[in-house]
Amino acid sequence: MEGQNMSKVVLLACGSFNPITNMHLRMFELARDHLEDTGRYSVIKGIISPVSDGYKKKGLIEACHRVEMARLATENSQWITVDSWECLQPEWVETLKVIRHHYEEQMAAEQNEDDVDTVRYAKKRRYLEGTTHLKIRECPQLMMLCGADVLESFVIPNLWKQDDIAEILGRYGLVCITRSGSDPYKFIHQSDLLWKYRKNIHVVPEWVTNEISATHVRQALRRGQSVRYLLPDDVVQYIQEHQLYNSDTEQKNADVILAPLQRYTGASSS
Amino acid sequence: ESVKFWLWSEISSIYFSTMDILLACGSFNPITNQHMRLFELARDHMHRTGQYQVVSGIMSPVSDNYGKQGLVLAKHRTAMAKLALQSSNWVTVDEWESQQPDWTETAVTMRYHHEQILKRYEQSKPTFTSSDKNIASLSGENRTITDVPPQLKLLCGADFLDTFKIPGMWRDDHVEEVVGRFGLICVSRGALQPERAVHESDALTRHSGSIHLVREWVRNETSATEVRRALRRGMSVKYLIPDSVIEYIHQHNLYTEDSERRNADAVLRPLAKQARPEF
Numbered sequence: 001m002e003g004q005n006m007s008k009v010v011l012l013a014c015g016s017f018n019p020i021t022n023m024h025l026r027m028f029e030l031a032r033d034h035l036e037d038t039g040r041y042s043v044i045k046g047i048i049s050p051v052s053d054g055y056k057k058k059g060l061i062e063a064c065h066r067v068e069m070a071r072l073a074t075e076n077s078q079w080i081t082v083d084s085w086e087c088l089q090p091e092w093v094e095t096l097k098v099i100r101h102h103y104e105e106q107m108a109a110e111q112n113e114d115d116v117d118t119v120r121y122a123k124k125r126r127y128l129e130g131t132t133h134l135k136i137r138e139c140p141q142l143m144m145l146c147g148a149d150v151l152e153s154f155v156i157p158n159l160w161k162q163d164d165i166a167e168i169l170g171r172y173g174l175v176c177i178t179r180s181g182s183d184p185y186k187f188i189h190q191s192d193l194l195w196k197y198r199k200n201i202h203v204v205p206e207w208v209t210n211e212i213s214a215t216h217v218r219q220a221l222r223r224g225q226s227v228r229y230l231l232p233d234d235v236v237q238y239i240q241e242h243q244l245y246n247s248d249t250e251q252k253n254a255d256v257i258l259a260p261l262q263r264y265t266g267a268s269s270s
Numbered sequence: 271e272s273v274k275f276w277l278w279s280e281i282s283s284i285y286f287s288t289m290d291i292l293l294a295c296g297s298f299n300p301i302t303n304q305h306m307r308l309f310e311l312a313r314d315h316m317h318r319t320g321q322y323q324v325v326s327g328i329m330s331p332v333s334d335n336y337g338k339q340g341l342v343l344a345k346h347r348t349a350m351a352k353l354a355l356q357s358s359n360w361v362t363v364d365e366w367e368s369q370q371p372d373w374t375e376t377a378v379t380m381r382y383h384h385e386q387i388l389k390r391y392e393q394s395k396p397t398f399t400s401s402d403k404n405i406a407s408l409s410g411e412n413r414t415i416t417d418v419p420p421q422l423k424l425l426c427g428a429d430f431l432d433t434f435k436i437p438g439m440w441r442d443d444h445v446e447e448v449v450g451r452f453g454l455i456c457v458s459r460g461a462l463q464p465e466r467a468v469h470e471s472d473a474l475t476r477h478s479g480s481i482h483l484v485r486e487w488v489r490n491e492t493s494a495t496e497v498r499r500a501l502r503r504g505m506s507v508k509y510l511i512p513d514s515v516i517e518y519i520h521q522h523n524l525y526t527e528d529s530e531r532r533n534a535d536a537v538l539r540p541l542a543k544q545a546r547p548e549f
Binding site for chain 2: 022025029030032033076207225226228229233
């Protein structure tokens with residue numbers, strides 16, 4: 001019975017994770033609860049993909065540190081993982097390309113599992129085929145996980161390519177965690193593009209207001225204030241050991257234009 | 271040499287400021303990361319003033335007779351708080367209040383802890399004073415710190431201030447004692463306005479000098495009520511409370527629909543205990 005009509009889902013979160021906070025981790029938990037509660041999805045994996053240094057965001061520290069902190073933070077999770085493919089790219093990679101990459105990875109992994117299945121679970125598969133003869137082993141659906149701020153950023157000129165948004169929403173799907181004070185439904189209503197794909201946008205209400213932003217965490221660290229219980233203990237320790245966030249690191253990329261803006265502004269003006 | 275310097279800087283920082291011990295009373299049903307954040311925020315705030323040195327924190331879970339709906343046994347609440355604070359090097363759990371046969375007024379709990387602090391201070395005074403004198407003479411200072419034991423302050427969230435408004439919840443002399451004699455540190459979160467609560471109470475306004483208001487700019491409204499609700503419904507509470515506490519809750523099957531019905535029709539103990547006949 002289990003999984004007959006349920007789609008398997010992999011959640012992918014792209015972002016700076018500078019540094020990763022408990023709120024980032026909560027987003028995964030909230031998204032999984034929400035999707036599984038519909039009875040239509042089974043969330044099998046979460047992937048955190050820190051952006052590469054080429055993104056040029058102000059105060060963005062080296063990817064190696066951001067990946068390591070995310071790895072430490074997810075050590076106690078049984079389903080959330082960190083992937084460094086995106087941040088190892090020499091230049092900033094469009095989110096759509098990151099999603100495509102992980103979708104292909106997932107397909108390849110599923111293929112391997114299928115091969116294993118034919119040997120080890122032949123019996124079970126025969127049974128399944130007998131009951132649902134139309135069932136084809138599907139590749140898990142890959143959905144992009146984000147906060148309401150990302151959904152709202154879709155309409156900022158030159159930050160996203162409209163074709164990319166259409167493919168992300170149309171082919172993959174989006175899980176959006178709302179925060180108090182933002183109304184994603186109104187936002188979707190006001191954008192023709194978002195409206196067109198509204199059925200692939202899963203809005204997840206956040207039942208506890210939890211606005212731990214990485215910006216606030218960096219600010220507290222610069223001022224020598226405690227960030228305990230906002231981030232996992234291991235991450236706090238890593239930050240202290242490597243003295244990661246100070247007023248110098250905050251000045252990184254201070255006068256540099258964000259990579260997507262650079263790329264798309266150049267393209268649209270030509 | 272470096273040890274001597276360290277000792278000097280440690281003692282001088284204590285020397286020039288008042289030592290504070292923070293006490294948080296509450297249900298802790300269960301303890302959440304937010305409870306522990308209160309301590310961190312309060313300590314940062316007090317240190318920023320330059321006048322206080324927070325030396326330790328005490329978490330005191332209320333006893334089972336408090337009569338609050340959904341309150342699980344004190345032994346569990348204490349065990350969870352201990353697990354959560356295992357990694358803290360300055361906040362500890364104290365079981366005295368939770369072990370009292372009846373609910374204890376906050377003022378009485380504070381008196382108890384104040385006495386304990388004085389006792390420990392008296393015991394440690396001789397050695398402490400002599401070492402300080404040595405260092406004080408090194409720097410040419412003649413003052414000694416002998417007569418300043420640590421102060422006890424009550425640490426609370428902004429919602430706690432609102433309880434002062436509830437008729438019958440607090441005895442007037444207890445408000446005077448808690449705020450006037452000891453002092454209060456209140457961490458406000460979200461939309462709650464602690465200044466208003468102070469303004470609306472004459473006693474709190476009278477002692478507003480000993481009330482420290484700490485603003486939390488991050489809206490982090492993890493309440494134990496929400497955590498229990500999520501647990502009853504089988505939703506994830508990971509990253510809201512420590513992993514060790516989640517494990518304990520599952521092991522003992524603590525928060526269920528049944529446990530939430532506990533004390534459902536009971537009158538809150540302070541209201542019953544302090545009720546005066548109306549004429």
